[in-house]
Amino acid sequence: MSNSPDVLVVGCGAVGLSVAYNLAVQGLRVRAIDRVGPGAQTSRRAAGQSVIAQTDPAMGELMHGSIDHIVSFEKRTGVGFKYHQVGSVKYALSDWAEAQLHREVERARLLGADVSIVALDDAQQLAPHTNSKAAVAAWHAPKDLYFSPADMLAAYHTAAKNAGVEFQFDEDLSEIVVEAGKIVGVVTNNGRIEAGAVVMTTGPWTKELIERTGPKLPAVYVRHQYSIRSGVPNIHPALPSVRIVDHAVYARPEGTNLMFGTYEPHPLELQSVPNRTEQVPLDGKAIDTALEKVSAVFPGLAGSSVVELRGGVTTMTPDGSYLIDEVASARGLYFITGCNVMGLSCAPALGEHMAVWLKTGKRPAVLKGFSLGRFDNYNMSSEEIRNRSLSEYEGIYRDGETAGHVRHYGDAPGVSP
Numbered sequence: 001m002s003n004s005p006d007v008l009v010v011g012c013g014a015v016g017l018s019v020a021y022n023l024a025v026q027g028l029r030v031r032a033i034d035r036v037g038p039g040a041q042t043s044r045r046a047a048g049q050s051v052i053a054q055t056d057p058a059m060g061e062l063m064h065g066s067i068d069h070i071v072s073f074e075k076r077t078g079v080g081f082k083y084h085q086v087g088s089v090k091y092a093l094s095d096w097a098e099a100q101l102h103r104e105v106e107r108a109r110l111l112g113a114d115v116s117i118v119a120l121d122d123a124q125q126l127a128p129h130t131n132s133k134a135a136v137a138a139w140h141a142p143k144d145l146y147f148s149p150a151d152m153l154a155a156y157h158t159a160a161k162n163a164g165v166e167f168q169f170d171e172d173l174s175e176i177v178v179e180a181g182k183i184v185g186v187v188t189n190n191g192r193i194e195a196g197a198v199v200m201t202t203g204p205w206t207k208e209l210i211e212r213t214g215p216k217l218p219a220v221y222v223r224h225q226y227s228i229r230s231g232v233p234n235i236h237p238a239l240p241s242v243r244i245v246d247h248a249v250y251a252r253p254e255g256t257n258l259m260f261g262t263y264e265p266h267p268l269e270l271q272s273v274p275n276r277t278e279q280v281p282l283d284g285k286a287i288d289t290a291l292e293k294v295s296a297v298f299p300g301l302a303g304s305s306v307v308e309l310r311g312g313v314t315t316m317t318p319d320g321s322y323l324i325d326e327v328a329s330a331r332g333l334y335f336i337t338g339c340n341v342m343g344l345s346c347a348p349a350l351g352e353h354m355a356v357w358l359k360t361g362k363r364p365a366v367l368k369g370f371s372l373g374r375f376d377n378y379n380m381s382s383e384e385i386r387n388r389s390l391s392e393y394e395g396i397y398r399d400g401e402t403a404g405h406v407r408h409y410g411d412a413p414g415v416s417p
């Protein structure tokens with residue numbers, strides 16, 4: 001038997017660790033490599049929030065599946081990590097936002113997700129660190145949860161090792177080797193690694209690496225960041241995550257501190273991704289501006305101070321959906337990118353579906369809507385891709401009706417252009 005793995009997973013963030021773990025559970029011989037270490041880059045800096053109310057049915061299915069995976073992870077793997085299933089509250093401050101909350105609840109109902117409009121007095125009980133009187137409406141999703149990304153990544157790494165994945169770090173991929181239309185392996189700083197199939201889960205670095213093999217990936221690089229704030233009264237881990245549609249802000253407990261982030265207008269777009277996430281320049285001004293706008297909802301934030309700014313690069317796409325496919329000109333070469341700030345929470349289910357695809361050769365239905373082919377008939381210019389992708393970031397809390405966006409191209413399940 002050759003020493004080559006059946007599948008080589010390149011990139012050990014949340015997505016790569018989950019893909020590697022699930023492939024090994026399927027009985028495949030898996031090697032996973034990373035130029036840094038397990039979960040050391042974008043995934044470690046994520047907010048760690050899972051939100052069941054999704055606009056797109058495929059995203060809803062992935063999110064449902066991922067929450068189930070997180071809740072049952074210890075039972076299935078023997079490796080525990082702490083999660084807080086404390087639910088979330090979403091506020092609307094204006095009429096258009098209230099109308100959107102009602103649509104979100106209706107969509108969630110169709111997807112079988114537990115989300116309901118609650119009276120503002122009830123929202124106040126659920127989220128006593130907010131002032132619900134500043135809002136006009138609220139919904140509550142009791143199954144939403146949050147967790148520490150570092151804990152989740154460590155657990156997936158251990159579970160993957162236990163399942164038989166062979167890890168190699170300090171492996172910096174420099175070349176993807178394709179011969180006669182089929183993947184052969186990759187070249188790293190340590191030499192050539194051959195494999196029957198290669199899955200590129202290199203996060204925001206994937207676009208540039210895959211484009212070297214032929215296809216163009218419609219996506220842009222956008223910085224996302226949040227602050228950790230101390231001095232906010234009465235914060236404890238059992239409080240729900242809170243979001244405000246109107247100003248695209250979120251807040252969740254981080255111990256007795258409060259994590260507060262925003263999807264600001266005119267975000268920082270990067271032309272290329274720095275080699276390390278810690279090299280991404282951070283700047284808290286946009287967060288402070290958002291905080292002023294929602295100060296009536298979060299009166300306790302007034303005297304808070306910033307303990308830490310965290311951020312990284314996300315890949316945004318013109319319809320806010322993942323890019324997941326096999327490269328047509330390189331059979332056996334797969335990629336997962338275009339996270340649209342949703343790659344951590346859906347990684348558990350994404351990994352499971354990718355493993356089924358590689359094991360059976362059949363792409364699971366839930367992944368079909370994320371193929372590159374959905375853009376084929378649109379012939380978008382680079383400028384259009386850029387503008388639409390940036391507006392997906394700015395409008396991430398707005399549904400298609402509010403934002404007037406195309407929410408899914410091609411024949412994606414559910415939402416048509």
Ligand SMILES: Cc1cc2nc3c(=O)[nH]c(=O)nc-3n(C[C@H](O)[C@H](O)[C@H](O)COP(=O)(O)OP(=O)(O)OC[C@H]3O[C@@H](n4cnc5c(N)ncnc54)[C@H](O)[C@@H]3O)c2cc1C
Nearest residue numbers: 011013015035042043047048049173203339342343344345
């Ligand atoms: C501030 C912030 C908050 C976020 N909050 C959330 C959230 O609450 N929920 C959510 O779902 N998502 C969130 N996201 C998005 C989420 O972080 C990403 O979608 C997710 O981390 C992507 O995971 P990944 O495994 O694809 O990428 P990464 O975690 O970046 O992993 C990619 C890996 O590939 C490796 N790599 C890259 N190039 C090479 C190479 N040439 N050779 C070898 N290895 C290589 C890197 O070292 C890295 O370890 C947030 C993002 C940011 C920036």
